Amino acid sequence: MKTAYFSISFDCNEKCVFCPCSENANNQPDVSLQQMKQSLDIAIDQKGVNHVLLSGGEPTLKKEFLQFLEYIVSKNLSIGILSNALKFASKKYLQKVTDITGTENIEITTAIHSHIPEKHERLTQVKNSFRRSLEGLHNIIDAGISTSVKYNMINYTYKELPEYTDWVYKTFPDDVTFLICNIDINGVALKNKDLIAVTFEESTPFLETALDKAVEYRRNGRKRNVKVFTTPLCTLDPYYWGFVNNRTKEELAALRVPSENPVNNRLFLGIDSDTGTMFAPCQNCALKDPCPGTWKMTGELFGDQIFKPFESIATI
Numbered sequence: 001m002k003t004a005y006f007s008i009s010f011d012c013n014e015k016c017v018f019c020p021c022s023e024n025a026n027n028q029p030d031v032s033l034q035q036m037k038q039s040l041d042i043a044i045d046q047k048g049v050n051h052v053l054l055s056g057g058e059p060t061l062k063k064e065f066l067q068f069l070e071y072i073v074s075k076n077l078s079i080g081i082l083s084n085a086l087k088f089a090s091k092k093y094l095q096k097v098t099d100i101t102g103t104e105n106i107e108i109t110t111a112i113h114s115h116i117p118e119k120h121e122r123l124t125q126v127k128n129s130f131r132r133s134l135e136g137l138h139n140i141i142d143a144g145i146s147t148s149v150k151y152n153m154i155n156y157t158y159k160e161l162p163e164y165t166d167w168v169y170k171t172f173p174d175d176v177t178f179l180i181c182n183i184d185i186n187g188v189a190l191k192n193k194d195l196i197a198v199t200f201e202e203s204t205p206f207l208e209t210a211l212d213k214a215v216e217y218r219r220n221g222r223k224r225n226v227k228v229f230t231t232p233l234c235t236l237d238p239y240y241w242g243f244v245n246n247r248t249k250e251e252l253a254a255l256r257v258p259s260e261n262p263v264n265n266r267l268f269l270g271i272d273s274d275t276g277t278m279f280a281p282c283q284n285c286a287l288k289d290p291c292p293g294t295w296k297m298t299g300e301l302f303g304d305q306i307f308k309p310f311e312s313i314a315t316i
Ligand code: SF4
Pocket: 232, 233, 234, 235, 277, 279, 281, 282, 283, 285, 286, 287, 288, 289, 291, 292, 293, 294, 307, 308, 309, 310
């Protein structure tokens, strides 16, 4: 898949304390619809882009969002949307989206930060956001759109991941994918790092217990797809490696996001990922290729000693 990551604006209707954007991100001038269309044309011509991942801020806030969707559909590309799903609590708004995209070539990913409403809202800093995001998610699922629910591993909530896993199985049908991710500790998240940053050593036992639950659910006939992202293989028992996905380390074919800096306010092609196995200990590790590694910033915060390279496959 050749993915273009596009954002019209960093405006958001939540104020997440682990947002990787800088505090003044929403002061950046929006990218105009015309600029978005031109960037997409170039990305298709020069990089063969066949998938557009729309992010923000919250992408659904802008009126140009629907117009840009129309343009993407006219190019026959598949669409991914990273959204907090608040706007999709309105069935009318969701209908406007699916009138443009249909339901076949679109997927929506929404992070629910805790199964405890008060904790989710402590993190989003928006009252009723738990109930409204859930409403939005259920509308999306009922419309037949491919949906993923995402859990971000952070210091404030990581110990609850096993219970969160049960909640996902109770709350959503099995065709909803469950994603577990470590996050990029940058921008606002870096400012709040005491609340956000957690070491792999601390979080792994809870992740492994959550995955034990997923295995147990599977044994009992449940079919959910569970994927773990941005988690180094050397931090997990090999028994769980089948859950780990290394797609995040792939190069982005194209990137277009707002910036007040004229140098960055443009389309970028062929961008290295901010995640991967770029750390010194990884360079001679036997698992460098299949391993997703993690965020560059995680390595900077916790140091190279968090990585335990494998000398050869035979040592595993
Ligand atoms: S040392 Fe690096 S490449 Fe090897 S398993 Fe750990 S993170 Fe992956």
